[in-house]
Amino acid sequence: MSNYTKIGKVEGARTELHDKLNLTGAEISVNTLDAGSCVPFVHAHKANEEIYFVISGKGKVVVDDEEITLNEGDWIRIAPAGKRQFFASPDSPISFICIQVKAGSLGAYTAEDAL
Amino acid sequence: MSNYTKIGKVEGARTELHDKLNLTGAEISVNTLDAGSCVPFVHAHKANEEIYFVISGKGKVVVDDEEITLNEGDWIRIAPAGKRQFFASPDSPISFICIQVKAGSLGAYTAEDAL
Numbered sequence: 750m751s752n753y754t755k756i757g758k759v760e761g762a763r764t765e766l767h768d769k770l771n772l773t774g775a776e777i778s779v780n781t782l783d784a785g786s787c788v789p790f791v792h793a794h795k796a797n798e799e800i801y802f803v804i805s806g807k808g809k810v811v812v813d814d815e816e817i818t819l820n821e822g823d824w825i826r827i828a829p830a831g832k833r834q835f836f837a838s839p840d841s842p843i844s845f846i847c848i849q850v851k852a853g854s855l856g857a858y859t860a861e862d863a864l
Numbered sequence: 865m866s867n868y869t870k871i872g873k874v875e876g877a878r879t880e881l882h883d884k885l886n887l888t889g890a891e892i893s894v895n896t897l898d899a900g901s902c903v904p905f906v907h908a909h910k911a912n913e914e915i916y917f918v919i920s921g922k923g924k925v926v927v928d929d930e931e932i933t934l935n936e937g938d939w940i941r942i943a944p945a946g947k948r949q950f951f952a953s954p955d956s957p958i959s960f961i962c963i964q965v966k967a968g969s970l971g972a973y974t975a976e977d978a979l
Contacts, residue, residue, distance in 0.1 A: 751927075751928075751930075752927055752928055752942060752943040752945055752946030752947075753927045753932065753940055753941065753942045753943070753946055754940065754941045755932055755938065755939065755940040755941075756938070756939050756940075757935075757937065757938055757939075758935075758936065758937025758938065759937070759939075765974070766915075766939060767973070769939075770915065770939060770940075770941040771941060772913070772915065772941060772970070773913060773967050773968045773969070773970060774890075774912070774913050774965030774966050774967050774968060774969045774970050775889075775890065775915065775963065775965045775970055776970065776973040776974060777915065777939075777963070778974075792978045792979065793978070793979040794977050794978060794979060795972070795977050795978075795979060796971060796972065796977055797889070797970075797973060797977045798887070798888060798889050800885065800887065800890065800892065802961065804919075812866075812867055812868045813866075813867055815866075817868065817870055820872075820873075821873065822872065822873025822874070823870065823871070823872055823873065824870065824871050824872075824874075824881060824884075824885060824892075825868055825869065825870040825871075825885075826868065826869045826870075826885040826886060826887060827867060827868045828867040828868070830867055831867030831868055832867075846917065848890065848892070848963055849970075849973050849974070849977075850889030850890045850965050850969070850970065851889050851969050851970055851971055852888050852889050853888045853889060854888070854889045854965070854966050854969035854970075855887070855888060855889050855890055855891065855912075855964075855965065855966055855969075856911060856966055857910070857911065858882070858891040858912060858964050859880070859891060859893075859964070862909050862910050862911055862912045862964075863907045863908070863909060863910075864907065864908040864909060864910060
């Protein structure tokens with residue numbers, strides 16, 4: 750069996766990669782919000798931390814009632830308990846990656862885990 | 865204590881985000897290889913799977929002696945045992961994200977982990 754799984758560029762409002770990439774330690778989604786739109790709910794997590802990367806565009810995220818501006822290239826890590834909601838800018842869409850991992854699950858990494 | 869950590873766009877040959885973002889379930893690095901250059905070693909992992917996303921440019925990765933072409937927007941998941949080496953194209957740099965997580969560590973996710 751091959752040690753890798755590859756897929757090409759994904760497009761659309763939301764694509765979940767867990768099954769497409771045979772992930773076992775993360776779920777990753779690729780998301781695009783049209784200008785002026787938002788994720789239509791606030792959510793938090795039980796066990797998972799989320800890391801977001803802005804691929805393009807701009808917008809904001811509200812975490813626990815605090816507004817945080819987002820621009821291309823920005824990274825944000827949100828703890829499981831953080832109540833979050835993402836918004837595109839009124840005049841720009843936003844595309845971002847969401848990486849979901851179990852908080853506290855990483856042991857050794859990089860040089861300590863490498864062979 | 866705030867439930868989030870944010871940083872702006874990172875640049876340069878390699879930036880490791882674990883400590884900058886207070887990550888506990890992943891290590892993430894942002895990497896750029898100049899045209900014609902490569903990561904100067906082959907590596908595998910003991911426990912961690914890696915997921916790579918090509919932000920821009922083009923190149924290839926060799927996994928267990930198989931060459932896989934990489935273009936902007938591509939995703940590849942490599943199992944811990946996969947022996948890997950990344951190369952920029954002879955005529956283009958490549959910038960990519962590497963997400964390192966412990967294989968098998970994700971429990972419930974998305975709807976099942978959400979509140």
